[in-house]
Amino acid sequence: MSDEHTNGTGRGRLVEHADLVAFGTAALVAAGARRPDAELSAEVLAAADLAGVDSHGFARLRRYVDGLMAGTISGTAEPEVVQEHGSVAVVDAHNGLGQPALRAAVDHGVRLAKDLGCAAVAVRRSNHIGIAGWYAERAARSGVLALVTTNATPQVAPTGAAAPMFGTNPISYAVPAPDGPLVFDAATSLVPRGKLERLHREGRPMREGWAMGADGRYTTDIPALVAGLKARAGHALVPLGGLGTDFGGHKGSGLGLLVELLCGPLAGASWSRNTYGPDGADLGQFVLCLDLAAFGDPDGIIARVGALGAEITALPPGDADVPVRLPGQRRTACTAERTASGVPLLPAVVADLDRIAEQTGVRPLRPRTDVVV
Amino acid sequence: MSDEHTNGTGRGRLVEHADLVAFGTAALVAAGARRPDAELSAEVLAAADLAGVDSHGFARLRRYVDGLMAGTISGTAEPEVVQEHGSVAVVDAHNGLGQPALRAAVDHGVRLAKDLGCAAVAVRRSNHIGIAGWYAERAARSGVLALVTTNATPQVAPTGAAAPMFGTNPISYAVPAPDGPLVFDAATSLVPRGKLERLHREGRPMREGWAMGADGRYTTDIPALVAGLKARAGHALVPLGGLGTDFGGHKGSGLGLLVELLCGPLAGASWSRNTYGPDGADLGQFVLCLDLAAFGDPDGIIARVGALGAEITALPPGDADVPVRLPGQRRTACTAERTASGVPLLPAVVADLDRIAEQTGVRPLRPRTDVVV
Numbered sequence A, B: 001m002s003d004e005h006t007n008g009t010g011r012g013r014l015v016e017h018a019d020l021v022a023f024g025t026a027a028l029v030a031a032g033a034r035r036p037d038a039e040l041s042a043e044v045l046a047a048a049d050l051a052g053v054d055s056h057g058f059a060r061l062r063r064y065v066d067g068l069m070a071g072t073i074s075g076t077a078e079p080e081v082v083q084e085h086g087s088v089a090v091v092d093a094h095n096g097l098g099q100p101a102l103r104a105a106v107d108h109g110v111r112l113a114k115d116l117g118c119a120a121v122a123v124r125r126s127n128h129i130g131i132a133g134w135y136a137e138r139a140a141r142s143g144v145l146a147l148v149t150t151n152a153t154p155q156v157a158p159t160g161a162a163a164p165m166f167g168t169n170p171i172s173y174a175v176p177a178p179d180g181p182l183v184f185d186a187a188t189s190l191v192p193r194g195k196l197e198r199l200h201r202e203g204r205p206m207r208e209g210w211a212m213g214a215d216g217r218y219t220t221d222i223p224a225l226v227a228g229l230k231a232r233a234g235h236a237l238v239p240l241g242g243l244g245t246d247f248g249g250h251k252g253s254g255l256g257l258l259v260e261l262l263c264g265p266l267a268g269a270s271w272s273r274n275t276y277g278p279d280g281a282d283l284g285q286f287v288l289c290l291d292l293a294a295f296g297d298p299d300g301i302i303a304r305v306g307a308l309g310a311e312i313t314a315l316p317p318g319d320a321d322v323p324v325r326l327p328g329q330r331r332t333a334c335t336a337e338r339t340a341s342g343v344p345l346l347p348a349v350v351a352d353l354d355r356i357a358e359q360t361g362v363r364p365l366r367p368r369t370d371v372v373v
Helices: A017-031 A035-051 A058-070 A098-116 A132-140 A193-202 A222-231 A249-266 A298-313 A329-341 A347-360 B017-031 B035-051 B058-070 B098-116 B132-140 B193-202 B222-231 B249-266 B298-313 B329-341 B347-360
Strands: A013-015 A080-085 A088-092 A118-126 A144-150 A171-175 A182-186 A283-291 A343-345 B013-015 B080-085 B088-092 B118-126 B144-150 B171-175 B182-186 B283-291 B343-345
Touching: A013 A017, A017 A035, A017 A058, A017 A347, A035 A058, A035 A098, A035 A132, A035 A329, A035 A343, A058 A347, A088 A098, A098 A118, A098 A132, A098 A144, A098 A283, A118 A249, A118 B118, A132 A144, A132 A171, A132 A182, A132 A283, A144 A249, A144 B249, A171 B249, A182 B249, A193 A222, A249 A283, A249 B144, A249 B171, A249 B182, A249 B298, A298 B249, A343 A347, B013 B017, B017 B035, B017 B058, B017 B347, B035 B058, B035 B098, B035 B132, B035 B329, B035 B343, B058 B347, B088 B098, B098 B118, B098 B132, B098 B144, B098 B283, B118 B249, B132 B144, B132 B171, B132 B182, B132 B283, B144 B249, B182 B329, B193 B222, B249 B283, B343 B347
Parallel strands: A088 A118, B088 B118
Antiparallel strands: A013 A343, A080 A088, A118 A283, A144 A171, A144 A283, A171 A182, B013 B343, B080 B088, B118 B283, B144 B171, B144 B283, B171 B182
16 A cells, blocks of 8 residues: 555445455456456455455555556466476466465365375465465365465564564464364564554554564654655564564564575575565465375364364453454454445545556446445 | 472582483383383483473473383383375374384484475374474484474463463474574473473562463462462463463464364374373374475575575674574574583482482483582
8 A cells, every 4th residue: 555545534435345356356457467367366355355354455456456567567477387296386476466376376285285195385486465364264175284374575573683584474374174264374473564554544552562663672653663664774573472582582583484484495486585676576485285184084183173172262261352262263253244244445445446446447446335434 | 390309409410411311211211111212212302401491301301200100101112103195194102202203203204205295294192202393403404394393281371261271382493504404493382381490490580471370461470370380270371472462472372273283183182281181191293394305406495595594694683682593593502512511400400310310220320520500
């Protein structure tokens, strides 16, 4: 989302999910993407808005459209398996949209795992993929425990350092469970940048302990942070566990490094600090699929996953404000609610999408009803 | 380590690494273990003392000896591959020592990965395995990127809950690098219980934010915590990220759950909350091996791992007290130093080992030189 819009005070809009996908598809096609790739990318972005992860939804469409129109993302590339050995494959995205490349990798990984029990697929020369959980959940619906990661633009300082190096590097996993997949999806940074941008827009304060200034200390100066992160001016997000080692920051930092290792050196892509060069983003992704049936009776494993989950949610609560939930439960509830009632878009996003409509000649996204959200 | 010893104020001892391994081997054999298993278990425990991870070293020998002598751990069991499909295998440890079972799983995983590129091996009916990093490093020396996890006795409260459910559930990974494997090994709890026990012994205070009382709030009452954790009386460690969600506790909690899923339901072992029942610990472990050669030229990948590491350690420092290090660097340095100068044992550990010598009829561990450590 560009700066001009982040302080927009216009009216928000409630839209139908199907309209959102149709609008995104049309805009991406107009910008140069093949229709099936445009549809998939719009669907993955809309899934984030549906699930309440607004930072990874249509707020990002601008970057896709701009990238396609400028030619820094290829609209015609087709992901290609460039290496395969047993239960491992490497996909070259050829600098196309990230969604079709990663979906192809996941589907290939599921096929390999169904055959061989365990499979790993890496993607190189890729782009932004939306929410990693979408892919892990897709794989889990085929009966595998899946792990999906991606690297990203550098924003997180490794423990002890005063400069951004790692991406927010999410780790997502999903496992078949009795009531549908259990899906975990979280950045290895303490908070995502989107959370700071949202507080910035809303003029609300941030907690100390989420991000650091160029001096290597915590800061709560949101405007300086948001500008500094954008300009790579020494500001950085901190790893899960915070600065230093007293609260385990070295653990979050090491998990961020694991994602870099899998998605960078192993995949043959750039690592976060060297992404978005003159030849494209060159992001990397990594997918692991474990077929439940290779480990035992899949129904029995799924029943045990259900029993483990039930034991967790039956634990005595320690804080009235923090429900004991399984990963993904809040997102699933939000998805159901917004599928029924519509997806609320923030004023800044509405303004940006209207501008994209104008720019691409696509009919603007019509409101389900006008509301301020 | 038993309670009687944790406040011991006797004299510490500096011992030779080889003497430590020989003593542990003799004690475990005397307690009923087969010699090769005893040697391996002693070697893995000593590796922790060498690396400075004292909480996972010979301070644990007491539990192994007691378990073998009481018959709650089998000294004669042989790990067995009970299921194999393609690149997946499941090992039944038959309630033997954890070290031989997990080493067999790792070596099997490496063989499968060399053949098929990617392999996963799970272990069920297992016991304590020492430091997970030992196994990941062993695998990485064969040219694979390895991930190793284990569950453990319940000590960590999931986000929102006021009772222990997860083990400290370490995640370890190792990857070949130009100067030897880069090894990460960290609990998914914010701190390990051993850290609290050590502060307790030394009469030093703890930081707020590491553990909670039965009321679901942070506590710094170390004696009550140490006793409560042991008695499972509602006290608990907190996940990486702390209590609640403001500092990402739900992320650490979700990573602890991932370890439970892999080592419990998928492996066919108990999950942490149900471990150590009448039929043995029934711990589970999980190993993933990715052969670098399946993803590209292994030398090229290792060179890129080296380049990524060099970029990290060259970052500007943000805190004079926190060096910018790669995972494992401190442990490697400690191992080199203690291999040369001897392994310092705490007074409580010395007292415990002397008692084990008496109990098993094994010659006591001789000091390299007498020092108070």
